[in-house]
Amino acid sequence: MTRKSIPISLLAFHIAAMPAVAQETGSVLIQNATVLTITNGTLDHTDVLVENGKITGIGFNLSAPNGVEVIDASGQYLMPGIVDAHSHIALSSINESSSPVTAEVTMEDVVNPYHLGIYRALAGGVTTSHTMHGSANVIGGQNETIKHRWGSKNPDDLRFAGAPRTIKFALGENPTRVHGNRGSGDSQPALRPSSRMGVEAVLRDAFTNAQRYMEDWDAYEVDRRRNRNAVPPKYNGRLEVIADIIRGDIIVHCHSYRADEILMLLDVLEDFGVTKITFQHANEGFKVAPELAAYGAGASVFADWWTYKFEVYYSTAYNAAILVKNGVVTSINSDSGELNRHLFHEAAKTQRYGGLTDDEALSLITINPAMQLGIDERVGSIEVGKDGDLVLFSEHPLSVYTIPLKTFVDGVKYFDRDEDPDDVRLSVSPSADLDTYMEEEIDIHHNDRVRSFKEIFQER
Amino acid sequence: MNILLSFLLTTGLISFQQQTVKPRQGSYAVTNVTIETVSNGTIENGTIVVRGDRITAVGTNVDIPADAEVIDGSGLSVYPGLIDSGTRLGLTEIxxxxxxxxxxxxxxxxxxxxxxxxxxxxxxxxxxxxxxxxxxxxxxxxxxxxxxxxxxxxxxxxxxxxxxxxxxxxxxxxxPRKSSGGRRFGQAESDKDDSDARYKRAMEKxxxxxxxxxxxxxxxxxxxxxxxxxxxxxxxxxxxxxxxxxxxxxxxxxxxxxxxxxxxxxxxxxxxxxxxxxxxxxxxxxxxxxxxxxxxxxxxxxxxxxxxxxxxxxxxxxxxxxxxxxxxxxxxxxxxxxxxxxxxxxxxxxxxxxxxxxxxxxxxxxxxxxxxxxxxADDYGSIEVGKKANFFISDGDPFEPATQIVGLFIDGFNVPIDSQHIRLYKEFLNRDEGRIQSVEVIPAVN
Structure with a gap:
């Protein structure tokens, strides 16, 4: 950050701090759809009513209250809004890579509501994203769960109110490369970890320090009742957050690939009494599926990405199927602004690779990621009382020929293919050139070499 | 040791099963299949005969050679092998x-x-x-x-x-890529002239x-x-x-x-x-x-x-x-x-x-x-007599994710449906199947 920009960021902070949160809700009646409830089977020729953001009716011949829009969905498929458990959507920065442990930072502070990816995700039926810190650090920053309320210019409007706190961990090649195995030309000295041994040591040090910190505060709380001059321990924002993990107030989402490092983290977490854990990517999760199931750990995986780096060479596209069939709560995520536009298709691949049923496959992008984020009481299925987050498809969402047609968040329609304009930008920079061809974005996604270089700053 | 091993082998106490199934050319007839020829429409209940690297017969009224290995494809479909017109396959591993x-x-x-x-x-x-x-x-x-x-x-x-x-x-x-006119990510305003000059140099080159x-x-x-x-x-x-x-x-x-x-x-x-x-x-x-x-x-x-x-x-x-x-x-x-x-x-x-x-x-x-x-196109891209035997057998539309590819011919080779991904699936789906749990050993008492 340059010196010049400080006043601007202070101003931004001031605006964000104002209590101006307006999370709009809406009402809609969707008639005669094939309703994929996820948790209660498939209902033919069924109506779904959303009132003031909540699903209030599922059945036949429901009538719309006065003024509520009615949509004829004959021949179309209605499913819950897709939940992406691993995304970096709508963020203005991703990695705070200055230390192997940065629990004190949070993505809440860098949400960018102008990001076009929000609209494009809606066009793929995604209504909720877990937008995460990167994988540079063993213990990274806290993530943010957002709803895709496109059009709002206030970052707080995107927040998924009531969603539990989560934090990013990362094992393996990324933290060891970023910290321990810096290039010789790098200005900063190498730091632990440079090996998977170092990764475990960093984790145990952090948790032990947080445990000591908690004990110091507990002792102080006892002491100060007897002693007016008791001195509190020195406040430590980083250890406060790790202490909250130990207390069970924060769900761990850990970037990981290899089976051995997954088992290592389970051992560490068990020693510190941490039970809420979902392994992100987990390309070798299939090798330790029984251990994951026994611990109650989740896995959030790619449908088929592999061999972009050595630690994902011994992969299989059957990973999700093996995990599901071994009882692991499993989701399929995007980790990509391109992939998140067709997560329904990624879920469908589990039918080729392992023969999952329709409900099993759709659970991977709805109720299962909702469980991993602690928001399954609110979203992830079509049930009375849940949020009106819905997507209407032209064909069954697991067919390659399907097209998402309309997407609703809290009953408000944010995407409609029939009314899809060319230019959806919320703000236009005076210097922007409409002819700008963004070839570099394409390269990032489709050139493995560029991708692996970029991942230090992004993900994977 | 060698003597012991050969004894065990010859007596069948240990069988080193030859499990490797290799791609194999030969004489094949795939029968009772729906053939999507691409060049000549769909043939219902058809037969494809393969010898060596070629398709030697296609149709509904086809003589099956006496030496042909018959693959009954009832209920299945055959499509020409898919051609990807731009990859790096074989040139990169990781x-x-x-x-x-x-x-x-x-x-x-x-x-x-x-x-x-x-x-x-x-x-x-x-x-x-x-x-x-x-x-x-x-x-x-x-x-x-x-x-x-x-x-x-x-x-x-x-x-x-x-x-x-x-x-x-x-x-x-x-x-050569012409400058977009606007700035790309991370590109400074002053780089604009440079990129115009760079494009000009590239075209000259x-x-x-x-x-x-x-x-x-x-x-x-x-x-x-x-x-x-x-x-x-x-x-x-x-x-x-x-x-x-x-x-x-x-x-x-x-x-x-x-x-x-x-x-x-x-x-x-x-x-x-x-x-x-x-x-x-x-x-x-x-x-x-x-x-x-x-x-x-x-x-x-x-x-x-x-x-x-x-x-x-x-x-x-x-x-x-x-x-x-x-x-x-x-x-x-x-x-x-x-x-x-x-x-x-x-x-x-x-x-x-x-x-x-x-x-x-x-x-x-x-x-x-x-x-x-x-x-x-004389050799590839459709299912026709005389063309290369490049096709696959599936239980439906190969563009649909739920469809399974069950048979595969490339250059006339009958290729097993097998890969690292499939082998890992078979090994790890029920990982601990057949594992004998540690047994409590009770010392013998005379």
Missing amino acids: GSVQETTDSNEIGDITPQMQALTAINPNSVLIPVTRVSGVTTVISEPSGGMLPGTATMINLVGYTPEQMHAGDVRLLILEF LNEVWDRAELYEHIDAAYMADSNVGVRPEYAPEMAAIAPVIRGEMILMVKVNAEKDILAAIDWVASREIVEVVFSGVAEGWRVADKLADAGISCIVGPVFSMPTRQTDRYDRAYSNAGLLNDAGVKVAIRSGDAANVRNLPFNAGFAAAYGLGKEEALRAVTLTPAEIFGV
Whole structure:
């Protein structure tokens, strides 16, 4: 950050701090759809009513209250809004890579509501994203769960109110490369970890320090009742957050690939009494599926990405199927602004690779990621009382020929293919050139070499 | 020890089962199948006879040779092997591990680099790819302006030569990229002039190389026609590699994406009178589809799973690009542009089909159309008598994810449906099956 920009960021902070949160809700009646409830089977020729953001009716011949829009969905498929458990959507920065442990930072502070990816995700039926810190650090920053309320210019409007706190961990090649195995030309000295041994040591040090910190505060709380001059321990924002993990107030989402490092983290977490854990990517999760199931750990995986780096060479596209069939709560995520536009298709691949049923496959992008984020009481299925987050498809969402047609968040329609304009930008920079061809974005996604270089700053 | 081992083996106490099932050529008849020929419609309840590397009979009333191994395909369908018109398969194994990647040579002008020579027939990625029904791919070098010559390979064989399909070689040209006008990510305002100058230099370089290559070809051709005339030019491998394109004997594959660059490439190709040419990438082709159609230039588009190229574009432009080009009359093939996930080619085609191309044209765009573009339609791209036996057997539409590919023929080889991914599935689905839990040992008591 340059010196010049400080006043601007202070101003931004001031605006964000104002209590101006307006999370709009809406009402809609969707008639005669094939309703994929996820948790209660498939209902033919069924109506779904959303009132003031909540699903209030599922059945036949429901009538719309006065003024509520009615949509004829004959021949179309209605499913819950897709939940992406691993995304970096709508963020203005991703990695705070200055230390192997940065629990004190949070993505809440860098949400960018102008990001076009929000609209494009809606066009793929995604209504909720877990937008995460990167994988540079063993213990990274806290993530943010957002709803895709496109059009709002206030970052707080995107927040998924009531969603539990989560934090990013990362094992393996990324933290060891970023910290321990810096290039010789790098200005900063190498730091632990440079090996998977170092990764475990960093984790145990952090948790032990947080445990000591908690004990110091507990002792102080006892002491100060007897002693007016008791001195509190020195406040430590980083250890406060790790202490909250130990207390069970924060769900761990850990970037990981290899089976051995997954088992290592389970051992560490068990020693510190941490039970809420979902392994992100987990390309070798299939090798330790029984251990994951026994611990109650989740896995959030790619449908088929592999061999972009050595630690994902011994992969299989059957990973999700093996995990599901071994009882692991499993989701399929995007980790990509391109992939998140067709997560329904990624879920469908589990039918080729392992023969999952329709409900099993759709659970991977709805109720299962909702469980991993602690928001399954609110979203992830079509049930009375849940949020009106819905997507209407032209064909069954697991067919390659399907097209998402309309997407609703809290009953408000944010995407409609029939009314899809060319230019959806919320703000236009005076210097922007409409002819700008963004070839570099394409390269990032489709050139493995560029991708692996970029991942230090992004993900994977 | 050896004596003990051979005793155990011969007495059958240990059987070293030969479990490796190899691809095998022979005499085969696939019967009772729905045949999607691509070239001649659908044949219900048909039979395909294969001998050696060829299809020797197709139809409903076919004599099955006495020596044929019969594969009953009741309830199943047969499709021509899918052709991916742009990959790096065989040239890279692990993306971030440079030692495993051979697609990129030092230098900007290296047209003499041959992708075929660096193809690793034993790449783990190859079986992972072919069990999706992709039997044949273009594999490309990349990097500089003229990074080398791409090859077409069948995904079976133990040597690059065995894999080489139809002797197809394509000279790759990464067409110079004009500055977009605006700034790219991270590009400073002051870099704008630099990038204009860079583009100008790149075009000058391309034209200079091409001028020299044309001159080299003319002198060389004159000398070869009559060695009494003049002196043979000094050997220049770069020039010699470009010469076949100038003679019209090799296809030039122009990698180009942005609207301005596509227009510039159309003009350049015309000015150089290059007839055998195909454009690849063509992300903004839909913007200039009529001009591409007028120029009669075939286009290889993809990956279909891509972002729009501009902030102001509709979200689905990469999905609809193939259909819009086809509507304008451009001959369109589809590529995955991938290495690890070339198996997603049918899904790329499926999305293009849904967003305007239609199922029939989408199937053609990954079978017969690329065979036509690469000049091998006599041997590849459809199920016809006399063509290469490249096809797969499935329980439905191969573009649908739920469909299973159950049989596979490439170059006449009956290829097992097996890959690292399938083997790991079989091993780990019920990982601890057959594991005897530790047993409490009770000491013997006399």
